[in-house]
Amino acid sequence: MDKLKNKGIRLTKDLLDAVLCGGTILGGGGGGDAKKGRKYAELAVQYTDLRLIQPEDLKDDDIVLTASLVGAPNAENQFMTPRDLARTVEILQKNCDFPIAGIITNEQGGEATVNGWLQAAILGLPVVDVPCNGRAHPTGVMGSMNLHKVKDYKTVQACVGGNPDTGDHVECFFEGSIEHTSKLVRLASIEAGGLVAVARNPVKVSYAKENGAPGGVQFAIETGKAFLKGLEVSVEEGTRQLCSFFNGQVLAKGKVENFSIETTGGFDVGYATVDRCELTFWNEYATAEKDGVRLATFPDLIMTINAETGEPVTTAMMEEGLEVYVIATEKKNLKLSPAMYAPELLKATEDVIKKELISYLNK
Numbered sequence: 471m472d473k474l475k476n477k478g479i480r481l482t483k484d485l486l487d488a489v490l491c492g493g494t495i496l497g498g499g500g501g502g503d504a505k506k507g508r509k510y511a512e513l514a515v516q517y518t519d520l521r522l523i524q525p526e527d528l529k530d531d532d533i534v535l536t537a538s539l540v541g542a543p544n545a546e547n548q549f550m551t552p553r554d555l556a557r558t559v560e561i562l563q564k565n566c567d568f569p570i571a572g573i574i575t576n577e578q579g580g581e582a583t584v585n586g587w588l589q590a591a592i593l594g595l596p597v598v599d600v601p602c603n604g605r606a607h608p609t610g611v612m613g614s615m616n617l618h619k620v621k622d623y624k625t626v627q628a629c630v631g632g633n634p635d636t637g638d639h640v641e642c643f644f645e646g647s648i649e650h651t652s653k654l655v656r657l658a659s660i661e662a663g664g665l666v667a668v669a670r671n672p673v674k675v676s677y678a679k680e681n682g683a684p685g686g687v688q689f690a691i692e693t694g695k696a697f698l699k700g701l702e703v704s705v706e707e708g709t710r711q712l713c714s715f716f717n718g719q720v721l722a723k724g725k726v727e728n729f730s731i732e733t734t735g736g737f738d739v740g741y742a743t744v745d746r747c748e749l750t751f752w753n754e755y756a757t758a759e760k761d762g763v764r765l766a767t768f769p770d771l772i773m774t775i776n777a778e779t780g781e782p783v784t785t786a787m788m789e790e791g792l793e794v795y796v797i798a799t800e801k802k803n804l805k806l807s808p809a810m811y812a813p814e815l816l817k818a819t820e821d822v823i824k825k826e827l828i829s830y831l832n833k
Contacts, residue, residue, distance in 0.1 A: 478523035478596065481515050481587065485691060492694025493583025494782040495712065496804070498771045500754035501579010501606035501784070502539055506550075513552055514587035518594065522687060523572070525600040530676035532571035534598050535559070537586030538668045540610060540629065540655050543753065543786035544731055544738045545664020549633035556592050557641065558669035561628035565643050568672055572598035574682070576613035576668075579606045580784065583690045589669070597687070598675070604683035604805030605771055608737060608753045609818060610652030614671055615681035616809045618648040627651045627670035632662030640666065656736045664733070683805040697780075705780040709795050712775075718799030721758055721765050722747035723777060726792045731785065738785055739822060744774070744796050750823040751785045757825045758798060766798035767830040768819065769810040773797050 490504045490511070514520055528534075537558070541548060559570075572595050573586035583601075590597050602613040617623050626645050632638035640662045644651040648671075659666045673681075693715060700711030713719055724745030731740035741750045747760045755772035758765045766772045774783040777793040788794075801810065809815060816827045 477527045478521045481520045481522050481597065483512060483515055486511055486515070488694035488698060489583055489687070489691050490580055490694070491698055491782065492690035492692065493578045494580035494784065495693055495697065495773050496604065496690050496771065497579030497582060497606040497784060498754045498773055499751050499785040500543065500608065501577060501583070502543060502581025503784070503786070504580030507581035507584045510552060510555065510588045511584040514584070514591040517588070517591040520587060520591050521596045522599055523596045525598055525675050525679045525684060528571050528598065528675045530674060532675045533568050533672050534572045534574050534600070534675055534678055535562070535570050535669055536576050536602055536613070536671045537573050537589055538576035538613060538670065539581055539585060539665060540668050541659040541665030542733045542736050542738045543784060544733050547633070547638065547663030548631070548665035549638065549663055550631050550665055550667060552588055554630040555588050555667045557630045558628045558667050559589050559593065561630070561641060561643050562626060562669050566626055570595060570672070571675070572596045574598050574678060575601045575687070577601060577603045577606045578686060578690050582606055583687060599687045600678045600682045600684045601686040602682050603807040603810065604686035604689060605769060606754050607769070607810070609815065610655060611648055612809055612815050614648045614652070614809065615673065615678065615807055616812065617671060617673070623648070625651055625671050627655055627668060629655045629658050629666040629668045631659065631666035638663045660736045681808055683807050686805045689805050701780045705775070705777055708780050709775055709797060713797060713799070716799045717803045718771070718797050720795055721798050722760070722796040724793065726788055726790055726794060729788055729790045731788065737822070740785065742788055744794055747796050749796065750825055752819050752822045753785065755785065756819055756823050756827065758796065764830065767827055768816070769801045769804070769806060771799050771804055
């Protein structure tokens with residue numbers, strides 16, 4: 471990897487505020503905790519000269535590996551160590567015979583945007599800016615770059631997590647279809663107390679470019695910079711700058727009411743109301759409605775911002791009485807994987823939140 475030593479941009483501690491802030495916003499309510507993301511990312515950038523490169527810096531036949539986290543962000547017993555992250559790649563290397571040219575993340579979020587940074591640093595690999603998706607999404611299949619449509623494709627997935635002191639630690643290796651292995655990883659996350667690190671879905675760079683979201687990490691950095699620049703003035707100005715950056719709008723501002731969250735099946739499911747704006751979520755915000763009118767629908771981005779501190783608020787952080795802005799931007803303004811437009815993948819979300827999504831895809 472010496473030929474890539476000076477390629478791309480160096481990922482440094484100075485970039486973390488922007489990438490974690492922008493990633494959390496693009497998480498759309500999901501994508502993990504930025505505080506935990508910072509812990510792993512700081513280790514990664516201190517460990518080595520870590521680089522974010524473009525897919526064009528690699529050969530089309532080179533293999534990239536997806537790093538992800540799977541679980542319910544609000545689960546109380548989740549437990550993970552930096553060693554668990556690295557262990558996922560070790561398990562794949564032990565069971566498989568393919569060279570890894572780079573690591574990509576599965577989605578955006580406070581933890582998700584920096585998924586794979588520590589693994590890449592330890593392995594001496596670059597982070598490749600072609601994430602599986604440019605926003606966060608609830609299911610593993612949504613972050614699998616339409617591999618579920620590739621006939622006879624068999625994936626490999628390794629997951630690690632859980633507290634060994636309580637007997638919850640698990641290490642798993644699965645091989646099979648995207649649908650079945652993703653379900654098994656989700657079950658493993660439940661057994662591990664709510665969260666596992668995952669390495670999965672080796673694909674060629676050419677496939678990732680066509681089916682992922684090239685430039686998604688850089689977009690998270692720029693999103694964060696836009697918001698933080700405005701935040702230097704006020705939360706209101708930060709929100710205005712953010713909406714201006716990705717052509718979004720403020721849907722509501724007020725106190726969180728009628729808030730409900732339940733961790734079930736490895737997901738956080740619930741709803742909330744802000745100034746008559748009704749929100750539903752399945753990890754990520756899925757719908758926003760006001761006075762019976764649909765204002766935004768997943769994969770549109772819906773997000774909440776603490777109106778007092780300016781901190782992006784995930785669904786796991788929401789609480790009754792919190793003063794927030796509700797913002798949204800249309801899917802066309804995001805860097806999304808083609809998988810976000812697959813109706814069959816939205817069906818599972820419809821079934822959980824009991825709201826129509828598929829009929830809004832072309833609106």
